[in-house]
Amino acid sequence: MAEPLYRQIADSLRAEIEAGQLAPDAQLPTETELQQRFSASRNTIRDAIKSLIMIGLVETRPGQETFVAGRIEPLTTVLSGRSTGTGEMSELDMYISMKESKGRHLDVTDPQVGIQRARDELAIQLGVAKGQPVISRQQRLSIDDIPWSMQTTFYPMEFVNKGALRLIEEAHIEEGVPAYLRDAIGVTQNSSRDLIMARAPDRDEAAFFGLSGQVPVFEIQRTGFDGKGNPIRLAVIVYPADRNRFIYEEGPNPATPDGQQPLEGEIK
Amino acid sequence: MAEPLYRQIADSLRAEIEAGQLAPDAQLPTETELQQRFSASRNTIRDAIKSLIMIGLVETRPGQETFVAGRIEPLTTVLSGRSTGTGEMSELDMYISMKESKGRHLDVTDPQVGIQRARDELAIQLGVAKGQPVISRQQRLSIDDIPWSMQTTFYPMEFVNKGALRLIEEAHIEEGVPAYLRDAIGVTQNSSRDLIMARAPDRDEAAFFGLSGQVPVFEIQRTGFDGKGNPIRLAVIVYPADRNRFIYEEGPNPATPDGQQPLEGEIK
DNA sequence: GGGTATTTGTCCGTATGTATT
DNA sequence: AAATACATACGGACAAATACC
Numbered sequence: 001m002a003e004p005l006y007r008q009i010a011d012s013l014r015a016e017i018e019a020g021q022l023a024p025d026a027q028l029p030t031e032t033e034l035q036q037r038f039s040a041s042r043n044t045i046r047d048a049i050k051s052l053i054m055i056g057l058v059e060t061r062p063g064q065e066t067f068v069a070g071r072i073e074p075l076t077t078v079l080s081g082r083s084t085g086t087g088e089m090s091e092l093d094m095y096i097s098m099k100e101s102k103g104r105h106l107d108v109t110d111p112q113v114g115i116q117r118a119r120d121e122l123a124i125q126l127g128v129a130k131g132q133p134v135i136s137r138q139q140r141l142s143i144d145d146i147p148w149s150m151q152t153t154f155y156p157m158e159f160v161n162k163g164a165l166r167l168i169e170e171a172h173i174e175e176g177v178p179a180y181l182r183d184a185i186g187v188t189q190n191s192s193r194d195l196i197m198a199r200a201p202d203r204d205e206a207a208f209f210g211l212s213g214q215v216p217v218f219e220i221q222r223t224g225f226d227g228k229g230n231p232i233r234l235a236v237i238v239y240p241a242d243r244n245r246f247i248y249e250e251g252p253n254p255a256t257p258d259g260q261q262p263l264e265g266e267i268k
Numbered sequence: 269m270a271e272p273l274y275r276q277i278a279d280s281l282r283a284e285i286e287a288g289q290l291a292p293d294a295q296l297p298t299e300t301e302l303q304q305r306f307s308a309s310r311n312t313i314r315d316a317i318k319s320l321i322m323i324g325l326v327e328t329r330p331g332q333e334t335f336v337a338g339r340i341e342p343l344t345t346v347l348s349g350r351s352t353g354t355g356e357m358s359e360l361d362m363y364i365s366m367k368e369s370k371g372r373h374l375d376v377t378d379p380q381v382g383i384q385r386a387r388d389e390l391a392i393q394l395g396v397a398k399g400q401p402v403i404s405r406q407q408r409l410s411i412d413d414i415p416w417s418m419q420t421t422f423y424p425m426e427f428v429n430k431g432a433l434r435l436i437e438e439a440h441i442e443e444g445v446p447a448y449l450r451d452a453i454g455v456t457q458n459s460s461r462d463l464i465m466a467r468a469p470d471r472d473e474a475a476f477f478g479l480s481g482q483v484p485v486f487e488i489q490r491t492g493f494d495g496k497g498n499p500i501r502l503a504v505i506v507y508p509a510d511r512n513r514f515i516y517e518e519g520p521n522p523a524t525p526d527g528q529q530p531l532e533g534e535i536k
Numbered sequence: 537g538g539g540t541a542t543t544t545g546t547c548c549g550t551a552t553g554t555a556t557t
Numbered sequence: 558a559a560a561t562a563c564a565t566a567c568g569g570a571c572a573a574a575t576a577c578c
Contacts, residue, residue, distance in 0.1 A: 004564080004565060004566090005565075005566070006565075006566085040566080040567090041566060041567045041568065042567090042568085043565095043566070043567070043568085044565080044566055044567075047565080047566085061574085061575080062573065062574045062575075063573075063574035063575030063576070064574085064575060064576080
């Protein structure tokens, strides 16, 4: 047995889908039909389908049928550039400006504010002592009713003591947190560092994003620094990898990507 | 039945692993033992284990047993900075310099050179007409005998016509391709754009990297531009997401990450 | 709303193949 | 060669979700 039967079946179906014989969003034959077609047991058919689910090619709906996964047009976000990296805008403001320019419908939940004690990683990244309280603000963002990102931002509690009281209010800060911090307590961000990783979603994330198969998420940790190089905030943003891409530009003459696939989410 | 049995078992095992009761690289009980312990059939136990494989928590070895996946210490690579973004170094040189500074053992295969006709995406990215020939150079990189990245770089055929003949030789270019292009034909890269995405590995990639479960890969497309903003090369680099992270720094005063997790791969 | 048919999800038992020790 | 453990494959049974009448 060179190749297991379930894998042969999976490859066969995969070929059909990629050849376009099975259109996106269209049904696959039912398990019973596939059973007859490949002369295999239902469990073997199901193993084949499972392997297709794993690579995100199909999705099943109980009571209905199995569908070829519709290709999602990924949103491309430019993460470099003065507007974000140096903190003139928050990461959310970036999308809000995109909405205006592109006419997309955008939903941002009110922040869920919490105070927790910083431990290990977080304490180091925010430059506070371990066990010190930090503020966390979590928001979820949807674009055209598709869940798009989950963002948690951490700030030292010290900022509130100094007068930035709105940080602990569960309301969106219209002018943007960076502008608010500057005006309220004179803290400005002028450099940043992004740490990018990919991993499997946890339960919450899978539920919010509706990740069926085994779609990974990006986790981007953006640390903002003031002029002296001290960390002033840490934003942890989680994006589903099937609908998001990122661009970083570098150098004196950043080329504008033209002709290429539509680069939405870019701010000018 | 609130929660399916196989999921309860998976959660139970997952809790044990994360609590450290089952050490990394140590065996899980055999399927037969788990069968007795949870009073479930072998197929159900296997379904539970499959779901753990999917999230990369365990790996099975036929004839042996099931192992808790050893935590891989991820390598963090700084992708911003003049040294890489403006093309003073190639992406591979970056790692070579890392090797020297950190004393790691590093293997780079000789490039596999090909000539193909550019179509669609590639033609646009390289700024050549569709159907024009382009050079591709593919190399694979391992660190301490662990497969680490696959890199394919594309150049316009025009460069060879102008005299950069070593581009089509299947030999490593010691001084680095950017330096060679500058000296040979006066082409210099002074800006770049990185497009970052994550996806499931294809067959080749899964085989080379030895990806067992459902570990995604990063695909980074780095386009290099000359002083006039014309694309001069496209590097497509694939990294397994379980052992790689990336950093981009921005702003006038890039903070050096200290105290944090070891930031290897950084060049100074 | 209820009932029924269809389809996928879960679970079991069993048999045989394959890889490793 | 034999024993052990995971991989594949089949068959059957019932549950849960959905659509339709």
